[in-house]
Amino acid sequence: MQTMKFRAAIAAVALAALAAVPAAHAKGADAPVTEAELAAHIKVLAGDAFEGRAPGTDGEDRTIAYIVGEWAKAGLEAVPGSTTPWLQPVPFVESKAVSGTARFKVHGRDFAIEDDGIILTGRETSAALANVPGVFVGYGVDGAGKVNADVTGKLAIMLFDNAPFGDKLPRYRERRQMLADAGAAAVLVIATDAVPWAQLRDSAGSAAVRLASAKPGAPVSGFLSLEAADALLKKAGQDGAAVREAAKSPDYKGIALPVTADLATQSAIRPFASNNVIAKLPGAKPDGKAVLFLGHWDHLGICGKDGDADRICNGAVDNASGIAVLIEVAKRLASGPRPDRDIYFLATTAEEKGLLGAHYFADHPVVPLTDITVALNVDTIAISPRGTPVATIGRGKPAYDAVVRQAATKFGRKLDEDGEADAFIQRQDGWALGAKGVTSLMVGGSFSDMPLLQAFLGGDYHEAADNFSDKIPLGGAAEDADLHVALGRAFADVKAWSGK
Ligand SMILES: [Zn+2]
Structure with a gap:
């Protein structure tokens, strides 16, 4: 579906954004991610113009242009040597x-x-x-x-x-x-x-x-x-x-x-092409290990029948919210003190078709999988209010759990360790990497408060009603975004984290 013209357009988007790379953030703490920042991204990504972000559609082109633009503006780079900068074409x-x-x-x-x-x-x-x-x-x-x-x-x-x-x-x-x-x-x-x-x-x-x-x-x-x-x-x-x-x-x-x-x-x-989006924040003192952030950009596209009032499954919570978080996390990590290790950002395609973009990346990684010290997946993150305890899908490796605990505690957040979140382990992109031996975690409040999560899954989930609105709780997502900035810093710290 993507023409050469589209690729050239992506390159232009990235170049234009380069001119606007922000100056390094003042020394000290990362500025907290706000609900308003997340809302602005979700509004765009879940807007009707993006047609529900189905792989291989015009909605994909718009989605990719937006993500590449935002990540380039943040200061991320295309992965060197990739044949199609910013994009990993995935044939379907x-x-x-x-x-x-x-x-x-x-x-x-x-x-x-x-x-x-x-x-x-x-x-x-x-x-x-x-x-x-x-x-x-x-x-x-x-x-x-x-x-x-x-x-x-x-x-x-x-x-x-x-x-x-x-x-x-x-x-x-x-x-x-x-x-x-x-x-x-x-x-x-x-x-x-x-x-x-x-x-x-x-x-x-x-x-x-x-x-x-x-x-x-x-x-x-x-x-x-x-x-x-x-x-x-x-x-x-x-x-x-x-x-x-x-x-x-x-x-x-x-x-x-x-x-x-x-x-x-x-x-x-019908054969068609779609794309994973991949970007890199080069580390200040790379030691061969890397941190990978990922989240799926795709959603269900036009899902209603002719005659339905709303035919577009916009996927505001699933997963425009996760991409919004990854954009703001990239901005904080790129503008604050530069982390030691390389940090990769991956926006996957076709998660909704069975984690397919993530599986493709796992089969064709741009960095050896053995070098990825942790993969942090962000999916369906706008579920809970501020103050929700932190659950981790993929818990159980004490050294990793300790890093999460330390980061959460720093923000005064409680941990939810009842294991209920594990029921979702196969239903998220991290599973594709975990199956190949990469330690993959999904950390946050969304999978902690089960009644809230079930209310979403039994309600707007995968329906045309998953639209952007002021009713989407973004407080928890903003807190989770801050937590991910801290996790990125912790896992990329050569002295504090051995990279096991
Ligand atoms: Zn979904």
Whole structure:
């Protein structure tokens, strides 16, 4: 999507900003980040002109120009040697189901599943599978995290929920991919009460986006509603509730069903490009270690249907608020005493599609991952008022926890160490880096006050209502921004932090 003209425009934005680099801040403490500063950024980023910041759209171009402009103004630099200064192009493939049909036979006799009970998507423009034998695989993995059944050339029918055994067992997307890698011709995921069927159908019906470099999924994949799955299992002589219960054993091996399926799909496949934004604050005494700040710039774009009063999911809290914080943190760190270590700032794309920009960065880092002493992710930070205790997603390494505690205490803030925040560890960009061994923390008040967070997640979250307004609490975000300035300084301090 981005043309050469766009790249030239980005360079111009950065150059113009250079002329306006602020003079070094007076000696001493960093000026506190204010609600007004954050509000000004959020208002722009979550404005209708940015069209909800969907990857690969004009909204992306505007978002990137704004972030690059602000970071350049702050005094950050493009990463030297990058082919596209400020940007890391990330290639994607979008696929959208056009049509799908499924015909099942049980014991050789036709069995109809109601249209509403199945969702199909294809990997290629068209797929047609005939007479594929069905196997119920439970969670698809055993207690050791390995594929638990022979699925080669078969239709694997798998449960959505996380397996109730094992320590770090993969989520359904990863398990679905493992079944595809094991040779499944098709994978159908049985829906769960946790995600309403209508919501699943909406999200499966809209375009799916994957990294162009991602391993291909099964030729056909999709979902079965709980009712449809139970009806199919019943016809095949199995009780749905009983097989789900049996599947909870880490030794479960699945059951071959007397079921065959003819599956056909038509899909629209479209490659497109998006970008991570990457900037650097060169350290005063670099020792080979680096601090990485990150947050996702993308959101859901035009999410409403024709006729809706508001069709744009503006993503004010999720995550214009996090980008606003990263802009102000960059300004403080660049204008105050220069930190020892290099500090990188990364605004990721396609977090909303499954942390894809962060995964791409983790696969193509501009600084060796082993050099990153800590990654600090900032996401959905405008939830809580001033005075909210500090929770840390990714807690548990005593030396790191001590740095966070010291910084929080300096601001008179209490720590929330009840561990509730950990429930979100897989739902944020830091997970992509953590999976590759980088210590990744998400620190702040937003994930401390669970009733407030749940009120957001059950309300405006991922809806057109996540707009900028005076009602968004920015006091906690401003305090968290100050905390991140302090954390940046602490982790970049060669004497005080060994960089382990
Ligand atoms: Zn989101």
